[in-house]
Structure formats: structure tokens, C-alpha cells
Amino acid sequence: xxxSPRKVARPRSPRQQQTTFFRRRWFVFxxxxxxxxxxxxxxxxxxxxxAKAIFVLGGHEERERFAAQFAQEHPDLKVWVxxxxxxxxARQIFANYQIEGDRLQLDYQAEDTVTNxxxxxxxxxxxxxxxxxxxxxxxxxNRAKLVASIIFGTRxxxxxxxxxxxxxxxxxxMKCIRDGLRSILWVxxxxxxxxxxxxxxxxxxxxxxxxxxxxxxx
Numbered sequence: 001x002x003x004s005p006r007k008v009a010r011p012r013s014p015r016q017q018q019t020t021f022f023r024r025r026w027f028v029f030x031x032x033x034x035x036x037x038x039x040x041x042x043x044x045x046x047x048x049x050x051a052k053a054i055f056v057l058g059g060h061e062e063r064e065r066f067a068a069q070f071a072q073e074h075p076d077l078k079v080w081v082x083x084x085x086x087x088x089x090a091r092q093i094f095a096n097y098q099i100e101g102d103r104l105q106l107d108y109q110a111e112d113t114v115t116n117x118x119x120x121x122x123x124x125x126x127x128x129x130x131x132x133x134x135x136x137x138x139x140x141x142n143r144a145k146l147v148a149s150i151i152f153g154t155r156x157x158x159x160x161x162x163x164x165x166x167x168x169x170x171x172x173x174m175k176c177i178r179d180g181l182r183s184i185l186w187v188x189x190x191x192x193x194x195x196x197x198x199x200x201x202x203x204x205x206x207x208x209x210x211x212x213x214x215x216x217x218x
């Protein structure tokens with residue numbers, strides 16, 4: 001039986017390589033442009049629209065205490081906490097500031113910053129919430145705003161950032177880039193890219209004990 005000769009891929013010409021390069025470059029520029037446009041739009045809408053809820057990103061107890069005090073100053077707004085302290089403990093924190101009953105909404109679907117937003121964006125839309133006070137730690141706020149601009153932006157939900165004072169150092173640029181890309185992935189495919197979480201993590205055993213910090217925001 002005759003054996004057909006194996007097909008050998010022809011090397012691409014310099015012209016084809018150049019065309020591919022330009023296409024990829026314009027695709028990246030397009031993504032950057034869309035992201036910057038979403039951020040600008042969010043800022044404008046955040047300034048114009050009155051907030052209809054208080055949205056707290058879990059991860060540190062002080063955020064919930066801060067949010068409880070903030071909620072006292074805004075008695076008409078419900079408080080939504082995404083993956084914060086255990087339910088009974090969280091309810092007690094808010095009860096100390098008279099935030100109770102249906103006014104407090106606790107949700108535990110999120111596993112990290114990106115899913116803080118993806119897990120509740122559609123529920124906010126159903127509740128006709130088109131603007132929220134966004135509460136998280138000061139050093140976490142830039143990443144949270146970027147993710148919110150992309151994910152909440154798809155449902156036309158604006159944010160009003162309210163940072164919680166923090167002594168922790170600013171987060172790395174790589175974390176923002178990673179979660180920005182994960183957010184775009186969610187918009188395009190509906191997947192959150194949870195496995196990308198390890199891209200900016202350093203194994204604990206590789207860090208000298210004296211240099212270790214408290215658990216960072218995921």
C-alpha cells in the first residue's frame with residue numbers, strides 16, 4: 001500500500017508574519033481602548049447617578065465594620081456583603097450598628113475579587129440597582145474599580161468608590177492586569193479564569209518568615 005507523503009507546512013512569508021503582528025497589535029490596542037472607555041464611562045455615571053445600594057467586598061473584617069458605620073449615614077440603602085465573615089458573626093457586626101433584617105444581604109458565592117462582581121451583577125440588575133457605593137480596602141480599591149468597570153459596565157451599573165483606610169502596601173500591577181484579563185474573559189466567554197489566580201502568587205515556603213505579610217486579597 002502506498003504511503004502518502006507527509007505534508008510539510010510552508011513557512012510564512014515576511015508579509016504574512018507582518019500582517020499577523022499588526023492584527024494582534026490592533027487587537028490588544030482595541031482591548032485596552034475598550035477597557036479605558038469603560039473606566040471613563042463608569043466614573044462619569046458614578047458621579048451622576050445616586051447610589052441605590054452599598055456593596056462590600058469581603059476579605060477583611062474592618063471593611064464590614066466600616067460599611068456598618070457608613071450604612072448608618074445612608075439609612076435608605078440596603079447593604080450587600082460578598083463573601084465576608086461567617087453569617088452569624090457578620091450579622092452581629094451590623095446589628096451593633098442597627099443594620100438588620102432584610103436590609104442586610106449576605107452572599108457567599110464569590111471566591112476572589114473577580115467573582116465578587118460576577119456572582120452578583122445579574123442580581124443587582126434584576127433589583128434595578130444601577131449604581132452602588134463600592135466598599136473595600138484602600139490598597140485593594142484600584143483592582144476592584146478595574147474589575148467593576150468591566151463586569152458591572154456590561155450591565156450599566158455604576159460605582160462610587162468608598163475606600164477603607166489600610167496600612168497594607170499597594171497591590172502589584174500584575175494583579176490588576178491579571179484580573180482585568182479575567183474580567184474580559186468573563187465578558188466574552190462567561191468563564192472567570194479562576195485557574196489564572198496562581199499566576200501572581202508566590203509559594204509561601206519560598207518567602208522568608210520575616211517577609212511574610214497577612215493574607216492578601218485574592
